[in-house]
Structure formats: structure tokens, C-alpha cells
Amino acid sequence: MAVDTSPRSTTWTYVEGEWISGNPPLIGPTSHAMWLASTVFDGSRWFDGIAPDLDEHCKRVNRSAVSMGMKAVVAAEEIERLAWEGIAKFDGKTAIYIKPMYWAEHGQPGSIVAADPESTRFALCLFEAPLGAAQPSKLTLSPFRRPTPECAMTDAKAGSLYPNSGRMIIEARSRGFDNALVRDMNGNVVETASSNVFMVKDGVVFTPVPNRTFLAGITRARVIGLLRAAGYEVREQTLTVEDFIGADEIFTSGNYSKVAPVSRLDDRELQEGPMTRTALKLYMDWARTTRVG
Template sequence: MAGVYFYDNQWFEECPKLIGPTDHSFWLGSSVFDGARTFQGLAPDLGLHVARLFKSARSMGLAPKETETEVERLCVEGIRKLPKTTELYIRPMFFARGGFVVPEPESTEFCLSVYDAPLPEFDGIKIRFSAWRRPAQDMALTNAKAGALYPNSSRALREALELGFDNAVVKDANGNIAELATANLWMVKDNVASTPALTGTFLAGVTRYRVACLLRENGIAVEETTLTESDLCNADEI
């Protein structure tokens, strides 16, 4: 996997070793990240991804030393270090080194990974409804793209894969549809594209926003609404 990595004011061609067993982020999960992609050298909505990273950091109680402008510039610099034809994943992160239960804001550090990660060929998927739920905002840090949230999604996905499916539909604490284990979810019924309304249980996806804009620009009706298991089962397309 070709890639470049930025940490401590320098670029690396191999993954740098960053943390130790007593670092707060390794021990108690105080890390946030965001993920953008490039296609033919273009990075759609990169600025939105960077802005969300900083919102996530503030929600986690971290205090980035870098600015949004600096992080976006570094992302572009990393992209330019790799072939334009490569489909890249751009993953900036903030993490805390110090703290006991509460992370020490002043210990916040930054790293950036830019590496080859093409999306798999799409040929339809098999999905199942998971028994695992997304937590509500008063249960977990759902307003941040925090690494500590992903074990919940991974167990839903792992269970689906073990049962012969490709992904899992995860519900919110009220039993309504939230998202797939690895992505926001859309369904189509009677020429209307619907996606679960934002309730605080999952992030407002940047790609979700982009899809909504593209659909509207092409004259397709879009609604953000409460979706149920029955709605998905009766959809024309998911």
C-alpha cells in the first residue's frame, strides 16, 4: 500500500511509530479523525472533512495546535506526493497523549495519513438488520467522528459477514433506521430518495450531503425523514 504520512512537522514514507501504552488515546480512546477521498487527483469536499475533524476534536475535549487552513494545506501536499491516477484515502487525526480519565487538551497531537485505498468494485450487496443499536447523543460521543465509537459498528459488520452478508443496517435507540455499519443509508420509493433524519445518533455525513445535492440538482426529490424496517423492506432501491 503506497502512502505518505505526516507527523511532528515531517513527512514519512512508512508509518511512523506514534504512541505508547500509557498514552491516553491508546488507553482510553481519545482520538478523532476524518476521511476524504481523491478521484483522478480531485478531493471533493476536502474542506468540509477538515472542518468536521475540528468539530470532532472540540467535542472530544482536544485542543488542536494546527488550524483548519494548515491541515487542509497538508492534505493537499500529501495528495500531490502520490500519482494523480491513484485513488487515495486522506485521514487526518488528532489524539491526546496525557490525561487520566479526561484527556489533557494541551497534549493534543496531529498526524495525517494519505494512502492508496481504492473503493471495491460495486456489484450489489446483501444486508441484514442488526440487533446492535447506535447510541443516542446522551449515551456516547456521537457528535464526533471518534475512533472509540467504531467497535459498535465493527461488531455489527462482523456479525453480518459471519452470516454471509456484506453489511448491516443499524437502528437507533428508538428502533428507527440510523445507517449502515460503514456508511450512511439511502432508499428510493416512488421516485423519492429518502435518508434517515439527523437525530444525533449518527454523524451528518459529508458524502450524504453531497449525494443529496447531486440528487436535487438532477431533479430527484429528496427527503430526510424517520425510516423504519418496514420502509426498507418495501423500498424500490436501497
């Protein structure tokens, strides 16, 4: 049977000392990652000659590997160096998604369900992906919840967490929305299905306090720091659905699109507000001061 391994955009993957074009078949049917989900990844961005917080994303993927019971077999500094090496293979025009990954090839002797850390493998995949910053989204409250650390590997950016996010988005789109506002098991808002979330009320910025049920992202932390440095009040606290319904503005942050406004939450229409524009401008102004590879 012929297998189509061609990617949807220009793609380069580094694995075991070699850069390979396209979508190389790296995981087989007996690989632990294939049937028992021992995968972690991270994502950074290159655009306009810069890769903001690339070093932090490289550090986080190594922390994720350890949290999942694997080994961080490539130093974060080496992952960053390889990323810049890979960036040079592109045309320098289209934004790039930078995705370091770890997975286990085998289970532990005597307990195949647990990943064998000695079988950890690493790959670094880069592919073209337009940035799409500041595109507004329509949110609806999801009927699905984020798991607690006792129920899932929430301390890692684990591939196994994302089917839950996927079903949240599928359900939201079935009702005419782009994404979903998501709660934890206690009913408090924690994020959207694919990004961190902020709300603004009376000039104060609020965002859910990290409680280990969601990934408190690197871009989120950067936005919080930049807003505070510019003199704005930002509070990390427990937030309810009612808090978001009564917000003056809602915006999201994430590596894929950076800062983006929310134009609707269920039945309520929202305008892109001044704090959302300020957050995006502060982020982009900061990003363009970072080093060029």
C-alpha cells in the first residue's frame, strides 16, 4: 500500500543527526508512543527574523519529558541551536512553527504500560504556518472539563491531553463557534480549548490562576509581565463563567497566534478593546527586540 507522507507545507525534521524533508515515518505500530501515548512536545514561533522565547520553549519540552517519565536526552541549549539551524532551511518569508518532541519507543521491562526512559527518542520538526495574530474568535462554554493532576498528565505538554481539547473544539464548531471556554472540575474557568484566556473589567486585567489543571503558557507569562511593567494591574485569580460574561473585554494568548481578541461569548457580542490592542502591541514591540539568529 502506498503511503502519502507529504506534509501540507514546507517541513524539515531533525532526527538522529539528520535533517529530513517532509513527514518521515518515525513511529511504528509497536512503538510505545503509538499505542500507549508516551509523547510530549512544545511549540515556538519564528517570524520576521525573530523567535520570541524560543529558549523557554526548549526548556519546557525537557521538563515535560521528565514529567512523563522519559529522559530529556537533548540539552535545551542544543535544541535551540538546532532550531536556528533548521530555520535557515526556509525562505525567510513565511512564519514557521518550531516543534521539539520526545517519545518513548518501548515500555519498561515487566510493565509495558510504563514508558522506558532509556528508550526516549527526540525529533525537532519545523514547518511553515502563517502567524494569524489578532484574528478574533467566537467562544462558547464547553460542556467538557479540564482534568486534575490526579487524573491526567497535566504537568506536561503531553499529546494525550489534546484529544480532550479536540472534542471541545469540534463540539463548539458544531454550534457555530470557533473555540470553547473551558472550566476545571470545580466549575471555574481556566482557559480555552487551545489557548490561555484573559478578561478585562474596569481597566483591570484578570486571568485564571494556575492550578495545575491547564498549561499556564510561556506567552501568557510574557503578556502578564509586559502589562505589569507598563503599569497595568493584572490579577491571577479564580474566575467564574459569570465573571467572563460580565467582562468589558476578553482576549486570548498562545504561541500559535500570540494575542487575539474574542468577539463573542455565547449570546454576548464583544468589541476588540483597548487593553487587547495594548497587550498585542506590547508583545510585538518586545518580540522585535529579541535576538535574530
